[in-house]
Amino acid sequence: MASAPSGSRSGTPLETTPGGAAAQAPPLPAVGRNAIWAFIFRRLLLGALVLILVSIVIFLATQALPGDTARAILGRTATPASLAALREQLHLNRPLVVQYLIWAGGLLHGDAGQSMAAQEPVMKLIADRIVNSAFLVLCSGVISIPLSVLVGAYAALWRDKAFDVATSLTTLVFAALPEFVVGITLVILFATTVSQVLPAVSQIPPGGRPWEQPVVLILPTLTLVIAVTPYVARIMRASMIEVLESDYVELARLKGLAERIVILRHALPNALGPTFQVIALNLAYLAGGVIVVEYVFNYAGIGGALRDAVSNRDLPVIQALAMLIAGLYVVLNLLADIATILVTPRLRTRL
Amino acid sequence: MEDKSSRGPWDWHRPTTSRRELILGAGYLAGGLALGSVLAACGSSSSTSTSGTPKRGGNFRLGVTGGGAKDMIDGQNIVTKPDQARLVAGFETLLVYDEKYNLTTDGLAESVTQDAPDKWTIRLKQGITFHDGKTLSSDDLVYSFQRLFDPKQGLFGTAGLGSVDPNNITKMDTRTVRLNLKRADSTIGDQLGQYYNGIVPVGYTRSGPQNGTGPYKVQSFTPGQQSVHVRNPNYWRSGQPYFDQVTVIDFPDPAAQVNALLAGQLDAITDIPFGQVDVVKGHSGLAVLESPGGGWLPLCMAIDIEPFTDVRVRQAFRLMANRDQIVTQVLSGHGRVANDLYSPFDEAYASDLPQRHQDLAQAKSLLKAAGKDGMTVDLHTTDGAAGMVDVATIFAQQAKAAGVTVNVKNDPNYYGDQYLKLAFSVDFWGTRNYLPQVANGSIPTAPYNECHWPPSNSNYMSLYQQALGEVDKTKRIALKHEMQKLEYDQGGYIIPFFNDLVDAYSKKVNGFVASKGTLNLDSFGHGFRTIWFS
Numbered sequence: 001m002a003s004a005p006s007g008s009r010s011g012t013p014l015e016t017t018p019g020g021a022a023a024q025a026p027p028l029p030a031v032g033r034n035a036i037w038a039f040i041f042r043r044l045l046l047g048a049l050v051l052i053l054v055s056i057v058i059f060l061a062t063q064a065l066p067g068d069t070a071r072a073i074l075g076r077t078a079t080p081a082s083l084a085a086l087r088e089q090l091h092l093n094r095p096l097v098v099q100y101l102i103w104a105g106g107l108l109h110g111d112a113g114q115s116m117a118a119q120e121p122v123m124k125l126i127a128d129r130i131v132n133s134a135f136l137v138l139c140s141g142v143i144s145i146p147l148s149v150l151v152g153a154y155a156a157l158w159r160d161k162a163f164d165v166a167t168s169l170t171t172l173v174f175a176a177l178p179e180f181v182v183g184i185t186l187v188i189l190f191a192t193t194v195s196q197v198l199p200a201v202s203q204i205p206p207g208g209r210p211w212e213q214p215v216v217l218i219l220p221t222l223t224l225v226i227a228v229t230p231y232v233a234r235i236m237r238a239s240m241i242e243v244l245e246s247d248y249v250e251l252a253r254l255k256g257l258a259e260r261i262v263i264l265r266h267a268l269p270n271a272l273g274p275t276f277q278v279i280a281l282n283l284a285y286l287a288g289g290v291i292v293v294e295y296v297f298n299y300a301g302i303g304g305a306l307r308d309a310v311s312n313r314d315l316p317v318i319q320a321l322a323m324l325i326a327g328l329y330v331v332l333n334l335l336a337d338i339a340t341i342l343v344t345p346r347l348r349t350r351l
Numbered sequence: 352m353e354d355k356s357s358r359g360p361w362d363w364h365r366p367t368t369s370r371r372e373l374i375l376g377a378g379y380l381a382g383g384l385a386l387g388s389v390l391a392a393c394g395s396s397s398s399t400s401t402s403g404t405p406k407r408g409g410n411f412r413l414g415v416t417g418g419g420a421k422d423m424i425d426g427q428n429i430v431t432k433p434d435q436a437r438l439v440a441g442f443e444t445l446l447v448y449d450e451k452y453n454l455t456t457d458g459l460a461e462s463v464t465q466d467a468p469d470k471w472t473i474r475l476k477q478g479i480t481f482h483d484g485k486t487l488s489s490d491d492l493v494y495s496f497q498r499l500f501d502p503k504q505g506l507f508g509t510a511g512l513g514s515v516d517p518n519n520i521t522k523m524d525t526r527t528v529r530l531n532l533k534r535a536d537s538t539i540g541d542q543l544g545q546y547y548n549g550i551v552p553v554g555y556t557r558s559g560p561q562n563g564t565g566p567y568k569v570q571s572f573t574p575g576q577q578s579v580h581v582r583n584p585n586y587w588r589s590g591q592p593y594f595d596q597v598t599v600i601d602f603p604d605p606a607a608q609v610n611a612l613l614a615g616q617l618d619a620i621t622d623i624p625f626g627q628v629d630v631v632k633g634h635s636g637l638a639v640l641e642s643p644g645g646g647w648l649p650l651c652m653a654i655d656i657e658p659f660t661d662v663r664v665r666q667a668f669r670l671m672a673n674r675d676q677i678v679t680q681v682l683s684g685h686g687r688v689a690n691d692l693y694s695p696f697d698e699a700y701a702s703d704l705p706q707r708h709q710d711l712a713q714a715k716s717l718l719k720a721a722g723k724d725g726m727t728v729d730l731h732t733t734d735g736a737a738g739m740v741d742v743a744t745i746f747a748q749q750a751k752a753a754g755v756t757v758n759v760k761n762d763p764n765y766y767g768d769q770y771l772k773l774a775f776s777v778d779f780w781g782t783r784n785y786l787p788q789v790a791n792g793s794i795p796t797a798p799y800n801e802c803h804w805p806p807s808n809s810n811y812m813s814l815y816q817q818a819l820g821e822v823d824k825t826k827r828i829a830l831k832h833e834m835q836k837l838e839y840d841q842g843g844y845i846i847p848f849f850n851d852l853v854d855a856y857s858k859k860v861n862g863f864v865a866s867k868g869t870l871n872l873d874s875f876g877h878g879f880r881t882i883w884f885s
Contacts, residue, residue: 117421118574125420184606192613200614201607203600206573298600298607300576307603308419308575317420 040338047330054326055107059100062315089114103319112320117312122320126305128207130324133294133301135210137286139217140224145279148229152236152275153268159241168237171230179289183223183296190219201298210299220297227289228282235278240271273344280336284329403861409884410596411860413875414608414620418601422574425557426549427499428506432621435546435870436599437572439878440580441482442549442563445473445492446540450866450873452645452696454544459487459564461526463543468535468820469514473543475526479587481552482568483560492528493520494553508548510798511787514819515539535820537827538786546870566592566880575601580879593883612637612855618884619856619863621871625683631855640872641685642852642865645695645782648681648742650730650845651801656774658723662841667717669845671753672746673709677847681741686850691842692835694785695849696867698824699831704839714753727756732777733765739777742847771801782869785831789815793838802843811837859884 086092091099106113112122151171155164174182191200202216210217243249244267252262291303298304302321309317417432426442429435445460456462461476479487499508500517514536521529530539542548552562561569564587567580580597600617602608605624611617613634623631623639631637652659652668659665674688689695690706718724732743740761747757757775765776778801780792791797793804794815805811811834818830838844854872856863862882863873876882 115420117419184610187610187614192610196614199616200610201602201616203577203611203616206571206576295604296607298602298604298611304575304603305420312419312421314420 036338036341039341040334043334043337047334050330051323051327052104054330055104055323056100058319058322058326059103062319063096107320107323112323113316115309115314115317117309117314117317122316125317126302126320129300129302129305132204132210132299133287133290133303136217136220136224136290136293136299136301137283139221140228140286141283143221144225144229144232144282147225148232148279149236149272149275151229152233152238153240153263153271155233155237156240156244156271157263164237167233171233174226175230175234177226179223179227179292180296182226183219183293186219186223187296203298204300206300216297216299220293220299223293223296224286224289227293228286231282232275232278236271236275239274240267243267243271246270269343273340276336276339276343280332284325284332287325287328403885405590405593405862405883406885407593407595407883409594410598411594411619411879411882411884412598412600412617413872413879414600414602414611414617415871416602416605416608416622418575419603420575422601423557424561424569424572424578425506426551426555426561426563427495427508427547428504428557429547432871433578433599433601436621436875437569437578437580438549439546439565439870439875440567440597440599441561441565441569441878442551443565443878444544444546444548445475445550446544447877448544448868448874450864450868452867454540458544459550460543463540465537465539465822466529468537468822469532471530471532471539472523473528473530476587477526479564480585481564482562482583482585483552484585485552485562487550487552487564488525489522489528491550491552493522494555495548495550496520496528496530498551498555499548506547508542508545510791511538511542511545512548513790537819537822538784538790541784541787546874566878567594567597570596577601586880588880592878592880594879597879609855612857615857617857618860619854619872621852621854623853623855625685625853628683628685628853636858637855638858640852640854640856640863640865642854642871642873643687643867644850644852644869645693645867646780646850647689647693647846647848648736648738648777648779648850649693649801650742650746650847651773651776651778652843652845653774653801653803654806654841654843655803658721658726658728659774659843661721661723663717663721664723664726665841665843667714667721667723667753668750668755669707670710670714670717671750671755672707672845672847673749674707674847676749677742677745680745681738682848682850685853686848689846689848690839691844691846692839693780693844693846694783694788696782697785697831699785699828699835701832701835701839704836709749711753718753718755725754725756727758728775729758729760730775730777731760731762731765731769731773733762735766736779738850739779743777746845746847771799773801776801785835786815786818789834804843805837806841809837809841861885 091102094102103113110123114120115122115125118125151167155167158164187200188194190198198219199216202210202220204210204213204216249262249267252266253259257266290301291306293299294301294303295307302324305317306321308314309321413436415433415436418434419431422431422433422437423429424434424437424441426438429438444458446454446456446463447458449455449457459475459479461474463474464472466472473492475487475489475492481487481491496512496515497517497520498504499506499512500515502509514532514534515530516533519531521531523529532539550564555562566583566586566588568583570579570581572578577598577600580599582592582595586592602611602620605622606627608617608620609623609627609631612620612631628639631639650668650672652665654660654665659668669691678684678686678688687695688706690704692701692704694700715724718726730743730747732739734740740759743759743761747759750757770776778799780788783791789797792799792801794800794812814830814834814837818827818834821827821830852871856872860882861884862876866873868874873881
């Protein structure tokens with residue numbers, strides 16, 4: 001749950017193919033608009049269903065820890081009295097269904113329970129860290145999405161030319177490198193051995209915010225940008241090439257439209273559809289990949305909290321973070337589907 | 352390590368105890384102290400060697416691995432390694448170990464005297480104040496002891512002070528307290544020197560204000576992230592401490608910690624990965640502080656479980672180990688070969704017993720005599736502390752040369768219900784002196800007696816009781832030596848090495864001394880008070 005296998009990043013676009021019959025998006029008819037709302041509603045219901053299923057899986061997975069949960073938490077310090085007290089606190093004496101409902105009900109109210117290790121509410125423990133991680137993902141997304149779309153589109157337009165060949169090679173190399181290799185290489189280049197212009201670790205004082213000292217964000221953001229951009233750029237290039245070779249683009253050119261119009265209004269929107277899917281998967285991946293990067297840079301985000309929770313068997317924290325990351329996947333996929341529909345006339349009209 | 356559920360690599364270097372009496376200079380009073388060992392004051396002159404004149408100022412930034420959400424600050428407890436650094440910044444003990452692991456009165460006590468085998472008297476130094484300005488008195492001492500004896504607090508030092516009668520602590524005057532013991536115990540002085548037996552003021556609680564006598568006051572603390580400590584302007588040792596501020600920062604990743612040191616974001620770090628020692632040494636602005644530690648990872652043979660009920664099998668296994676190879680492969684050479692005995696800094700450490708070397712021919716013949724040649728055995732281990740799996744794997748390879756098949760079982764639930772009931776297992780221990788270590792791991796009442804030592808027909812227990820009650824140093828050493836001889840000849844431990852503590856710091860920092868002991872970085876520069884920026 002925490003970090004998606006890297007294979008899932010190159011996920012195939014859902015139910016969309018580049019190109020389509022309609023060369024240009026016509027204004028939405030009233031019926032289409034209602035259809036889109038209906039579609040969003042259906043997807044929201046589906047997303048909620050997925051989250052419920054995920055919460056059941058997370059709950060059962062933590063139940064499946066070998067041995068008695070209370071004993072697992074207390075370890076060798078367990079005394080009969082402390083075991084009994086903890087079982088009571090965790091509602092372990094209640095039926096499984098009741099335990100699940102208590103936990104899930106708490107989540108709905110924003111109460112993720114009490115951390116075992118820190119003896120504090122989980123939300124208090126992770127709230128600042130969520131903000132820090134989210135900001136890191138946001139920075140990486142804001143840079144990597146436009147960058148990858150531009151690089152991909154430009155490479156497609158200048159297919160097999162020097163820029164295309166160079167970026168194809170670089171993106172391939174970068175895509176093959178794990179984040180921690182990228183991160184450590186950047187540290188060697190900019191913070192320790194080669195030069196010392198940037199901080200090697202991103203120390204955010206407790207209570208502080210990452211944007212208060214942006215310099216600590218540079219290397220982690222760069223690492224994530226390097227990790228994500230190649231995938232999106234390569235998909236963008238592929239779908240742009242396919243669109244550029246389509247009949248409707250050729251027709252637009254034959255009609256004598258300016259190349260600029262052809263690319264910006266006809267080719268680009270159609271090529272973006274499948275790219276959105278990849279962007280969504282990559283952003284969701286960032287939420288997991290950020291864990292590795294936070295580790296390398298000692299960045300106080302959810303990655304550190306999750307790592308710590310796992311080593312302490314701090315179940316409430318693990319459950320809360322797993323739900324958070326799962327929720328992010330669902331929401332981003334939903335957004336990607338909606339965006340794809342909106343930019344792809346053929347799909348929009350099919351609703 | 353009392354609490355094996357919260358183990359980390361740092362646990363290697365944890366508790367120590369020593370039984371070293373010191374008779375310092377003019378403090379020795381001839382009359383009335385014939386029985387006791389005397390720990391008399393030698394003022395505040397620290398034994399730390401320094402270079403140049405210390406300078407005031409700066410923010411000292413320390414990186415420590417092993418922390419997390421369960422970090423705490425408590426004058427008398429720790430659960431993680433950063434807790435150690437935070438404790439010694441704010442709290443102090445009655446006695447203090449010097450860099451040779453000798454107990455001294457360089458702490459809060461002017462003298463600590465064993466008046467009788469079961470009576471100890473503690474006299475405090477004059478004019479020591481807590482952070483809030485209150486003067487340290489015997490009331491605080493009584494409160495500190497009572498808190499240590501309270502089992503509900505779950506404190507680290509409770510086990511070591513088991514011989515003290517909690518209801519029989521006498522306040523003699525405002526600076527003097529007498530401990531009346533339930534039984535003779537010559538190890539009380541050691542316990543008073545343990546860094547986690549800090550002295551706290553009357554009414555102290557973990558959640559209340561962190562009020563100690565130490566060189567720094569806590570300004571802020573976020574578990575798992577960092578703590579900031581500011582200079583105590585009224586500190587009792589004149590001139591000290593030197594930094595305006597100390598920041599202790601948690602690091603989950605040792606490599607990130609090294610990077611932060613290389614980049615100049617930290618001034619010192621604990622426990623550099625062995626692979627990075629040369630990187631740090633190669634950097635002109637950095638230095639490595641390698642201190643001889645007393646931590647050990649034993650392979651434990653339970654002497655009452657087959658196949659180890661036969662002493663010949665135990666001796667054969669001890670002869671199968673190539674200790675030099677284990678030190679090279681597990682510690683990258685950062686340790687010293689051991690001889691199946693623990694507590695290397697103890698006054699009675701039996702260094703005269705011949706060093707065991709690998710002797711496969713002898714091992715094979717012993718096994719043959721026992722009818723166990725070509726035997727197979729499971730060796731249980733876990734990732735509880737760095738090296739525990741490595742040492743098992745390497746031993747299994749070495750055993751193969753003697754025709755013995757050792758199957759290494761790496762079990763994540765090792766410290767569960769099977770722990771201490773296994774025939775053959777790996778465990779780990781920190782630095783301790785001999786008698787306190789015996790109390791923890793080598794007698795039937797010890798919490799972690801992996802080898803089920805001693806044999807029922809042995810006089811080990813009676814030697815132990817005699818040693819605890821013996822106030823004469825020479826006689827006590829002789830008794831402890833006899834105990835070690837028994838373990839050397841018949842015991843269940845295979846102890847391949849004692850590991851070193853390998854830390855690093857910026858050369859801007861002066862005053863660090865490589866010292867024998869429990870804590871990293873010269874006991875964190877004695878609570879960050881004997882180190883300074885140039």
